[in-house]
Amino acid sequence: MTGERTVGERTIGEQVVGEQVAGGGSGTDDFYGRLRAYEGRAAVAGGEGRDAVNEPMIRHWCEAMGDTNPAYPASAPPTMLQVWTMGGLSGHTGGSIRSEAYDELLALLDGAGCTSVVATDCEQEYLRPLRPGDRVTFDAVIESVSPRKTTKLGSGHFVTTRMDIRAGGELVGKHRFRILKYAPARRSSAAKERTTEVKEARRPRPVINRDNAGFWAGVAEHRLLIQRCTDCGTLRFPWLPGCGACGCLEWETVEASGAGTVFSYVVMHHPPFPAFDPPYAVGLIELAEGVRMISNITGVPYDKVRIGMPVELEFLRVDADLELPVFRGAVA
């Protein structure tokens, strides 16, 4: 199929607003060199179809496509070729069928910020129809990795793989597939939506289970409860089913006095999470009782938080359904 690219550059071409062979610094060229080194290496070796070609899957596919061709399901629609190679919801038996090389290439691109993926091209050749009962096997090779391209979606690299599909050892189809691995472009409208989301987004809900329900029951009563092993007396936090010191499963609770100090802290600048407004300080608070907990520090600007700063427990209502124990600091 090489040399028959009459599809033209138009569709994605419309999206490719500028093209740059990532240059300017030898560092970026080196990066493309590392990507290109994967060309010709296996992407999939010894793949096996999850299911034999079968009438129910053909029928479901025809129903979805609205395809009433009477040739189906006695034979499979040729354009189902890729379907027989798909891992489905639970993936291929025995885990991913991607080669180590292909995983490495995708990881390199992820590492360069090209974390999003979109399929752009599919070129298939059908050598003989597949019929119910056929079992497919397949192998694929990394055919090419493009230089960095800037598209409407964002900038990234096109990765093309070429797959041979066999049934009973006989080549039945060829499948060339191209994806764009890209770093999403920041769009002003999207950015605006994100800002709105931050305003409307709610804090993550705590996961309350049998092991920590007592803690949240305490919070509801504005009491910060610490577990204490009834056997060896060791205090523990966060809540766990057993004692880390002696393994005893019996415990009682002690109410914290509320006094503590900043044991350590970090300031979050990036990435932003919905409902949080960076920069903000995340404190590791050492309670007067000796255990430590992670919490917010209130009443002090993020850049005024210091290790050793005394703090005092308070309860912060973050929305109608959620109250959290936080610590108010006092600027010296």
Add this chain to the structure above:
Amino acid sequence: MTVRVGDELPPLRIPITRTLIVSGAIASRDYQDVHHDAEAAKEKGSPDIFMNILTTNGLVGRYITDHFGPHVRLQKVAIRLGAPNYPGDEMVLTGQVTAVTDGTAEVSVTGRNGIGNHVMGKVTLRLSLDFPHGEADSPQRGAR
């Protein structure tokens, strides 16, 4: 029906419903969340779920066999995607015969939706033996 270069296929209008996008993705065993979970799609920067490439591929194949009949055999389908198919849109597939040679025809296919060209492609098909075609009339014959 004689097949000649330049023949235009009647357009096929396909409403892009959520049902089509989701059923197409699942029937093609593509469980990427952007094809069935609108919230997940939004988190990834897409305004809504969108059609997967395997469904587009299937619709292009169907467009050709619906028109030429069940006795033709698809030999090649090559597609390139552009503007995504989002729910509530409509895609209009159009096609034109670009070559006829030795019982084989080439059809260029375009699927246009409300925001642009969703797909451009080329399909090569084997016409059945009892399928008359205008090979002798093909101006491209000499060129090939």
